Amino acid sequence: MAKLSVRLDDRVGTISPMLYGHFAEHLGRCIYEGLWVGEDSPIANTRGVRDDTVAALRKLAAPVIRWPGGCFADDYHWRDGIGPRDERPRRLNVWWHDEESNQFGTHEFIDLCRQVGAAPYICLNVGAGTPEEAAAWVEYCNCARNTSRAQERGLNGSPEPFAVRYWGVGNENWGCGGRFDPDDYAREYRRFACYLRGRSSSPIELVACGHTGPDWNRKFLDAIGDLRMLDHLSIHRYYNCGDAVDFSDTEYYNLFPRALQVEADVVEAATAVALYNRPAKKIGVILDEWGVWHPEARGDSGLYQRNTLRDALTCAAVFDVLNHHADKVTMANIAQTINVLQCLCQTDGAAMWLTPTYHAFALYQPHMGNASVRVDLDDIPTVAAREGDGREVALPVVSASASVDEAGKAAVLTFQNLHLTEPCDCRIRLRGGSIAKATGKLLTARDVRDCNGPEAPRKIRPKRLTLEPKATTLRIELPPHALASVRVVLR
Numbered sequence: 001m002a003k004l005s006v007r008l009d010d011r012v013g014t015i016s017p018m019l020y021g022h023f024a025e026h027l028g029r030c031i032y033e034g035l036w037v038g039e040d041s042p043i044a045n046t047r048g049v050r051d052d053t054v055a056a057l058r059k060l061a062a063p064v065i066r067w068p069g070g071c072f073a074d075d076y077h078w079r080d081g082i083g084p085r086d087e088r089p090r091r092l093n094v095w096w097h098d099e100e101s102n103q104f105g106t107h108e109f110i111d112l113c114r115q116v117g118a119a120p121y122i123c124l125n126v127g128a129g130t131p132e133e134a135a136a137w138v139e140y141c142n143c144a145r146n147t148s149r150a151q152e153r154g155l156n157g158s159p160e161p162f163a164v165r166y167w168g169v170g171n172e173n174w175g176c177g178g179r180f181d182p183d184d185y186a187r188e189y190r191r192f193a194c195y196l197r198g199r200s201s202s203p204i205e206l207v208a209c210g211h212t213g214p215d216w217n218r219k220f221l222d223a224i225g226d227l228r229m230l231d232h233l234s235i236h237r238y239y240n241c242g243d244a245v246d247f248s249d250t251e252y253y254n255l256f257p258r259a260l261q262v263e264a265d266v267v268e269a270a271t272a273v274a275l276y277n278r279p280a281k282k283i284g285v286i287l288d289e290w291g292v293w294h295p296e297a298r299g300d301s302g303l304y305q306r307n308t309l310r311d312a313l314t315c316a317a318v319f320d321v322l323n324h325h326a327d328k329v330t331m332a333n334i335a336q337t338i339n340v341l342q343c344l345c346q347t348d349g350a351a352m353w354l355t356p357t358y359h360a361f362a363l364y365q366p367h368m369g370n371a372s373v374r375v376d377l378d379d380i381p382t383v384a385a386r387e388g389d390g391r392e393v394a395l396p397v398v399s400a401s402a403s404v405d406e407a408g409k410a411a412v413l414t415f416q417n418l419h420l421t422e423p424c425d426c427r428i429r430l431r432g433g434s435i436a437k438a439t440g441k442l443l444t445a446r447d448v449r450d451c452n453g454p455e456a457p458r459k460i461r462p463k464r465l466t467l468e469p470k471a472t473t474l475r476i477e478l479p480p481h482a483l484a485s486v487r488v489v490l491r
């Protein structure tokens, strides 16, 4: 029997909707085919943007899309992607070895974001670009004055500024983004940041490239000196264990500690930032890229990988971590939206299906904008698992997070049973409120290795949970490898 106590009065912080964000790079079939098919395509589209994937993202209330990369961003020159499409240059995508047609550029990206209802987040080119090129892009997008660049935006069809709020100053600048050391990146960062805000007519937030492991973040923050120059520090975390589908039971369990490494990453980055934060200026941590990166996702196959129920369960475990640290994390973007890595939708020509990870997003969506509250877990069974470095850990089979809406009228509890073979009898108690009504959804599959695909697009999908709550308690037997989301109307 597992005991879950939801402490409605013990609030951690607001769960920014941005924690449920997305990353879309010019890589494999993410942009081309996944999001952009072009106006002349037989695949249903609106001004070239694919309708079915947009509808799926819209349904999730996708809050933000980070673009154009990734490694791609530090070799992307934005002028290649504006103006008449048939005059745009073809370039080499040095990181992902494709030719880049530039048919999808700034205006198409903004249109995509508007169709989805998501905030645009643009990553600037620091590695192969200049401060002037970056500042000119900010001006082109956001300047409401009568400058030549603002006029050019109008001539290209958008007289109104795009008001892009989030700007990344490079990507993985310790690696593909220029192979800087933290001091050199800090110097570059200052040069870039100096010229960005002044070019925008609307408020912008700047995201600096951080790293996992304490060295880079501390050295960078030390060297940067004036923290007014940044608003967020970004980190990335990928993980895997065994094959995407044919993993062993041991590999199934061992993936969880690797995914849960996100917690140490977030705490470490937040601790580094806290040393420099001033009360008047709080810098947030952004988990800019995260997810499972299976060995089968290779550069030459466009980082496509199959996506099983195991991936959805690790996604839920990471969401629990993000909800628990809602006071520190300001945004998180899974890699990558469509057809690449731990994506939410996959396509094969005109066919489109939702991955199990999509359904994990759907089950966690009700937390967006709520206050995260503590959940005490007692008597949770454990299984033996190993960290990435081989250390043995006792992995609790239940992970959970909870939240309450602003008015204190409804609460959400998400929890899962990771055990492969044993069901889990979950006894839930609400502290600080009582239950008027409870509804729930369950995500599981006959086999944890099951996937959705073109022949069986709805093999894995959420089912309704029948609940019989008492005044402050609820008892649910979760089947093996299952995830549940319960919404409680409070009395």
Ligand code: AHR
Residues within 6 Å of the ligand: 025, 069, 070, 071, 072, 171, 172, 289, 335, 336, 341
């Ligand atoms: O998501 C794929 C790649 O992983 C991104 O381009 C890069 O930022 C990271 O290394």
